Amino acid sequence: MTNELRVLVACEFSGIVRCAFASRGHDAWSCDLLPAEDRSNKHITGDVRDILDDGWDLLVVAHPPCTRLCNSGVRWLSAPPAGKTLDQMWRELDEGAALFSDLWNAPIERIAVENPVMHRHAKERIRNYQEPAQSVQPWQFGHGEVKRTCLWLKNLPALVPTNIVEGRTPRVHHMSPGPNRWKERSRFFPGIAEAMADQWGDCAEQDRRAA
Numbered sequence: 001m002t003n004e005l006r007v008l009v010a011c012e013f014s015g016i017v018r019c020a021f022a023s024r025g026h027d028a029w030s031c032d033l034l035p036a037e038d039r040s041n042k043h044i045t046g047d048v049r050d051i052l053d054d055g056w057d058l059l060v061v062a063h064p065p066c067t068r069l070c071n072s073g074v075r076w077l078s079a080p081p082a083g084k085t086l087d088q089m090w091r092e093l094d095e096g097a098a099l100f101s102d103l104w105n106a107p108i109e110r111i112a113v114e115n116p117v118m119h120r121h122a123k124e125r126i127r128n129y130q131e132p133a134q135s136v137q138p139w140q141f142g143h144g145e146v147k148r149t150c151l152w153l154k155n156l157p158a159l160v161p162t163n164i165v166e167g168r169t170p171r172v173h174h175m176s177p178g179p180n181r182w183k184e185r186s187r188f189f190p191g192i193a194e195a196m197a198d199q200w201g202d203c204a205e206q207d208r209r210a211a
Helices: 016-022 071-077 086-104 120-125 181-185 190-210
Strands: 006-010 027-032 043-045 058-061 110-115 134-136 149-154
Touching (some): 006 016, 016 027, 071 086, 086 110, 086 120
Parallel strands (some): 006 027, 006 058, 027 043, 058 110
């Protein structure tokens, strides 16, 4: 296919975003510290920073570790949860900010990074930080749920809602505690993934043709 793009989906083990781009004919790969749930041979298990220089056309960061970066968890930086120390909290913040920085400043022309709203300590630690280009909700893309997601975009347009539906249930926020809760909370919404593949795949190809 002539308009095939090399797409790297970072911090994804579910394959949801990867499959959305692959179904449109792009050479899409996912990378995560966990193996792929669908056992795809288009998944790289390891640190995504090791492959950022491999000639990608588009980097989509589906769900980087955000526990220490997000505004909802800033309280732990002054009063750590049970079993953690204050030094651990700040060290984990530094590690999370370093990963976000490396992805946001990767040598790739088009980049999209998904993350919740950040607190000021996280922003201060990110190289070349910019405010997010937009925030989206699952109900704008066919899922009757509430989960505000910010998108940091580089050389990509803001996503246009594709299917506004009823329902404003905070399903993710109300998930029961358990060993797999974090995995379910990080799972990407297929409707948003489809919009990314349709809108950003076409946009990137148009820009490449015009260059």
